[in-house]
Amino acid sequence: MRHGLATPGGTFGDTGVGGLTLGGGIGHLIGLHGLTLDNLVGATVVTAGGEVVRAAEDENADLFWALRGAGGNFGAVVDFSFRLHPVGLLLGGLLLYRLADAAEVVTTWRELMAGAPDNLACFAGVMRSALRDEEGVFISVAYFGDPADGYEAIQVLMDGPAPVADGLRPMYYAELQEIFGRMPFGLRNYWSGRFLRELPDELIELAVAQFDPEHVRGSILFEPFYGAAKRVSPEATAFAGREASYNATFISSWTDPGDDERSIAVARSFSAAAAPWAIGGGYINYASESVGDGLETEYGAQRFARLREIKRRYDPDNRFRFNHNISPD
Ligand SMILES: Cc1cc2nc3c(=O)[nH]c(=O)nc-3n(C[C@H](O)[C@H](O)[C@H](O)COP(=O)(O)OP(=O)(O)OC[C@H]3O[C@@H](n4cnc5c(N)ncnc54)[C@H](O)[C@@H]3O)c2cc1C
Known part of the structure; x- marks a missing residue:
């Protein structure tokens, strides 16, 4: 950010770069500049056989396609090159509402985002903290432009139920990356x-x-x-969620190991309940495990077959398998 340039990152300040990029990368710049992987212009990969291979649109294009969405299945990426974009002062922060108002607030957010310009990014979440006596619904706001115009653009979020906390203010991108704080070390989650x-x-x-x-x-x-x-074609990268309109994720969190089973079950049951409106599987970067059949549901049959073929070429013995694994056979 020293030069006022950024590439899309995750929304949490402590999300890494490697896994984020190789699986997708959903963040505040999604509307303006797409996913993190849409901004990857090249990568250097050390394959299972020890070869150093460059992947880009005009060099090992199949590998470059596969790297953008299918995680670390094809080798260790030792160098990523990203496209950067100017990002100046913006309106950002979190709005928090009462849990009792959650359905109305999320519905308003949905309508707002259905017609949102590219430079407005808002995410919504219904939550109850595992660590504090805190529950409600939050909306994150990032308006890339004049903050005064930003307040106008999100006015509808102020017209309904009143926020109990309003953290909106003019800020820079690096500050925006901190609005969600950090996932506390050791917090159990699924x-x-x-x-x-x-x-x-x-x-x-x-x-x-x-x-x-x-x-x-x-x-x-x-x-x-x-x-x-x-605006990126679904075929352009291996990322599987391009045709979706939303990504919905239950991030279950708890502190007592004795609650493992129950806390995992609630996240899984939400995912199962969302199935009638789902496309394919889920976002692999958010999935503690795949939907169930070796990732074919996640990627779809055609994309999955192509990934397998590329896997056979770069990692026939499946050395890179401690991941959402594309098995070569
Ligand atoms: C608190 C939290 C917040 C998050 N927020 C977001 C968000 O806002 N948006 C979003 O899109 N995702 C988010 N994620 C999910 C995130 O994208 C994944 O967890 C991702 O794997 C993180 O990248 P990492 O490099 O830190 O992964 P790591 O945990 O280091 O790696 C995960 C896997 O990625 C692969 N990998 C990583 N680096 C390389 C490499 N150099 N070469 C080859 N393979 C590699 C490997 O298979 C590895 O096992 C969040 C996750 C957490 C825990």
Whole structure:
């Protein structure tokens, strides 16, 4: 950021670069500049056989296609080159509302984002903290432009139920990357979700109802797919969620190992309940495990067959297998 330039990162300040890029990369710049992997212009890969291979649009194009969405299946990436974009002062921060207002707030957010310009990025989440006595619904706001115009663009979020906390202010991109804080070290968590074709009222209500039992902790995060991320053809990269309109994820979190089973079950059951509106599987970077059949549901048959063929070429013995694994056979 020293030169006022950025490439899309995750929304959390402590998300890494390697896994984020190879699996997707959903962040505040999604509308303006797409996913992190849409901004990858080249990578250097050390293959299972010890070869050093450059992958780019005009060099080992098949490998470059596969790297952008299928994780670390093809080798160790030792160098990433990204396209950078100017990012100046913006309006950013979090709005927090009461849990009782969650359905109305998420519905308003959905309508706002359905017509949002590329330079407005808002994510929504229904949450109850595993660590503090805190619950509600949050909307993250990032308006890349004059902050005064930003307030106008999100006015609808102020017209309904009043936020109980309003953290919006003019800020720079590096500050925006800190608005979600950090995932506390050691917090137990399990992520499960689906790419969605649509986000009907019924699913919003279902998401809010997940928090009826007091013991449920964590958040259900809704991320819209729009703008630059949607203008890339689904065939251009191995990323599987391009045709989705939203990504919905239950991030279950808890502290007591005795709650493992119950806390994992709530995340899985939300994911299963979202199936009628889902496209394919879920976002692999958020998936604590795949939907169930060796990633074919996640990628779709055609994309999966192509990935397998590339895997056979670069890692026939499946050395790189401690990941969401594309098995060569
Ligand atoms: C708190 C938190 C917040 C998150 N927020 C976001 C978000 O806002 N947006 C989003 O899109 N995702 C987010 N994620 C998910 C994130 O994209 C994945 O966890 C991703 O794997 C993180 O990248 P990493 O480099 O830190 O991964 P690591 O944990 O280091 O690696 C994960 C896997 O990626 C592969 N990998 C990583 N680096 C390389 C490499 N150099 N070469 C080959 N393979 C490699 C390997 O298979 C490795 O096992 C979040 C995750 C967490 C825990």
